[in-house]
Amino acid sequence: MSATAPAAPKTNRIGLAKADYEGSKSTLCLGCGHDVITKQIVTAFFELGIEPRRVAKFSGIGCSSKTPAYFLNRAWGFNAAHGRMPSIATGALLANPELVGIGVSGDGDTASIGIGQFVHLVRRNIPLVYVVENNGVYGLTKGQFSATADVGSTLKGGGANELVPVDLCGLAIELGCGFVARSFSGDMKQLQAILQAAIAHRGTAVLDVVSPCVTFNDHEGSTKSYKYSKDHEEPLHEIGFVPYFDDTLAEIPPGETKDVPFPDGSLVRFRSVGRDYDPTDKDQVLATLHRSRAAKEFLTGILYLEPEKPTFAKVLRTVEEPLTTMGADRLRPSREALAAILEEYR
């Protein structure tokens, strides 16, 4: 991209303009919730001043999985096979831990064909921002129910879902995920704060973002439509992300708040919106989630936060530098070592 703007544009802390974070033109339907999330991803990386070349973008298959082509053209992208984004990301991020990983998936890609890989990625705590653009339908194959469709939600052509939906947030928390959030593509401010915090989190961050499908699931009777989501969204708290490099960026002043610090010096600041909710208290979090399911509430915010969990590379005790650049001098034992090994087989 040679996107040199005519007038000096606003630049971030590493001197890049927002255009340096943009991607190709979206080919999704006009008004798609996914495009809103794409824009927020561009903003988040720009605001945090992360070098695009350090970012690795992953996705599976589906409308959502096309979106990594629409942000950060200067980053490497890997649009994988259906449901297999987690394993691809795991391999890449183990090979080069200096990469900042972001994965975009959908409810079909994650909650059905890819649920096994999702489960194991979360168990391993692979440092990846895992965004599920959740619209409750298979868009690219024209509107079949996905496994996150709510009971009673209807298809555009008629017929209601009767199967229990998969709650990806509840599942992630049960599996020990240290960063679990639910948001809505119509709530840009909240989504932006969550994205920034998720990128700063060193571990798996699961973001289940309701993102209406304007073509197949935005009708009366759908529980993933814009209208339904707007009418029912209940934020658990207000969220502000304060990056380690600039605490003047805090939008929420200290006071009626709870701060959760990250190991790098960043922090997430929560302000109560009338509900007594502590995202670091797992028992309370799970109880709240269970109640909200029964009450059919659409709770948004950072549901659960535990910033200091060892990543998989730590558990494996893998070296901290990239495995990708090591040469024979580092990896190949000596001639004498081979002779000694072979001696054991004599």
Add this chain to the structure above:
Amino acid sequence: MSTAPSPAASVPFAVTVNDFSLQVATANGSGSQTANNVLLRSLFRMGVPVSGKNLFPSNIQGLPTWFTIRASRHGYIGRKRELDVLVLMNPETAAADAIAAAPGTSVVYERKLAVEKLRDDLRLFPVPFGELASKLPLPPEQAKLRRLLVNMIYVGVLSDLMGIEPVEIEASLRKQLGGKAKAIELNLAALRAGLDYSAATFPEKLPHRVERMDATAGKLIIDGNSASALGCLFGGATVCTWYPITPSSSLCETFIELCDRHRTDPGTGHTAAAIVQAEDEIASIGMVLGAGWAGARAFTATSGPGISLMSELIGYGYYAEIPAVIFDVQRVGPSTGLPTRTMQGDVLLCHTNSHGDGRHPVLFPASPEECFTMAQEAFDLAERLQTPVFVLTDLDLGMNNWMADPFPFSDAPFDRGKVLDADGVERLRETWGRYRDLDGDGVPWRTLPGTDHPRAAFFTRGSGHDERAAYTEKPDDYVRNMERLARKLETGRALLPKPVTEERPGAKAGLLAFGTSHYGTAEGRDRLEREHGLPLDYLRLRALPIGDEARAFLERHEIVYVVEQNRDAQLAGLLRDALPSCASRLVSVLQYDGLPLDATTVVDGVLAHARPAGGAR
């Protein structure tokens, strides 16, 4: 001791030296593995070429298992179908094994099994193994070891009957048991009990004698999976992902041990490798592709069922051009099939793997030494060609102990292939496209994620892409890309391991084999010339797709016997496809019963064609 020599044993016999096939029948989990390996190693230490094959069930305890040792002063270490010596310890199989034995076979057996009532044309050596074991001086708390020590008693009996030197048995035992002094002492007592009993009871020994020779100096005893794992270590593999499956698991388990010892900084405890036991084979190959894409040398090891699961992503790797190394340690299919038996049934599965078009390089190691060298070559090829590369071994090679030549050390630099760094991207500017053929060899240049240049990044996708990795559904773009991929495989053809050929004067026909089919084929070839006056040339194929040497071999012979261990003549089919003009000259010799290929199969198969109904063709 009521052991009158059996009728067969009193018949005069021809003594053979260092040339026999011995089979021990026990129950799985009875602890015979140590004794059998000690036996194998003792022969090896006496300088006798030897191989051991474990025919085991898919079971942890109780089902029958057979261990076969082949010793050959001529150096033949393939399976020999004709058994010379049986040791029958398992009541479940003793009768069937005895009834199946050829007349004159020597049989050592637990006396209670009363084999003498079944056959009077065998050379019989009844031994009261249970009784001898019960007399071993064991403290009460170790009484349960008796069951295990029985195995060392038959080693003692064989030592006396065949002339296997006790001093080498003791040395092998010490190596096998490491520093476990008490266990060594007990086993030596059992060995002595067997030796003494046999010496006192059987005045006539076996006609199959073991004598010291000098054909194993400097050689190793190693299984193919360990050799492959060593190849991965020395080949610079840093990411290993796997899902447990017989017969491949020990490859990755050995790699884990090797990395603990040779890649781990004792100070920090950090390892220059990431090894993941994945949730399934799909995730294994996904991680390999992710790591290969990022620039690490990554591999997975599995068997046929795992390859089936990986197929979608292998096709992705081919089309998106990502280096990957995949070991397929073949077993009998389908799915659970006969999971502990050997086969060469995945030739087509691997070479043509996945949906849509695609041909993949496949390497065929035939020995532990080649497992070691080809593992290293596979990483070079995968990165040079930017594609998944298969290393195809099988249960026989992977899990059995083989006498092997020592492995050569290579200090050649790793071939990391065409990787552009930031300077390279700057230099090429507009010229570079991720999938653009700049050199005419079909192989494009890639960049690794993280490369510090604003133009370095690209987008990887399985769907249609043009030379600059941008999305396209244009027919011309698709065709151009597929043609380049075909060109790339042509480039690969010249880089693959060359076949090994051997010619015989006067030969008009040839034999062609690969992998473990080599052993039965090479021995069968000698027998065909010696016993039937039929000289044959021989080509051992070491990779697919075939290169010029194999083409020339097929073209210059009237008949080529293609030996493989599967029913569908998979390799022959690929050869016919590659060289239609030679199609009618190929004659298949096949074995697909789950046992390693033996020479008699090759001799019979060739003669059935060359000398039908006794006449010469």
